[in-house]
Amino acid sequence: MKLWQMFSRAMLLRCPSCGKGQIFRAHCRMFHHCECCGRQYDQADGYFLGSIYINYALTALFVVIGYPILVFGYGYSEDVIVWLAFAFCLVFPLWFFRYARSLWLGIDQLFDPTENSQDADETRTL
Ligand SMILES: [Zn+2]
Numbered sequence: 705m706k707l708w709q710m711f712s713r714a715m716l717l718r719c720p721s722c723g724k725g726q727i728f729r730a731h732c733r734m735f736h737h738c739e740c741c742g743r744q745y746d747q748a749d750g751y752f753l754g755s756i757y758i759n760y761a762l763t764a765l766f767v768v769i770g771y772p773i774l775v776f777g778y779g780y781s782e783d784v785i786v787w788l789a790f791a792f793c794l795v796f797p798l799w800f801f802r803y804a805r806s807l808w809l810g811i812d813q814l815f816d817p818t819e820n821s822q823d824a825d826e827t828r829t830l
Pocket residue numbers: 719720721722723724725738739740741742743
């Protein structure tokens with residue numbers, strides 16, 4: 705599996721193994737496994753802890769980059785920016801939750817391909 709393939713599957717919220725099955729059935733409800741290839745998504749307790757790191761890191765990165773741009777580039781007052789950043793820090797992680805989990809699944813697939821994945825099969829035949 706290539707990096708761009710992992711990233712595109714993650715952004716489409718598709719199974720990291722086959723790219724066909726959906727990961728989420730509703731906004732916060734995941735399927736237990738892929739309906740196409742059978743890959744199990746939630747592999748152990750605490751498996752998705754890494755997705756929280758992804759979500760936090762991206763949220764913090766946007767605030768750290770956006771704050772000086774809005775203050776020094778556009779002249780917004782710091783009071784306004786603090787409230788905007790506060791609102792962003794509440795809303796963005798909730799919206800990005802699914803993508804963070806999907807990215808985490810993709811990163812896991814990239815570094816530790818599951819046995820039932822097509823990529824693992826391709827690797828074995830090479
Ligand atoms: Zn699948």
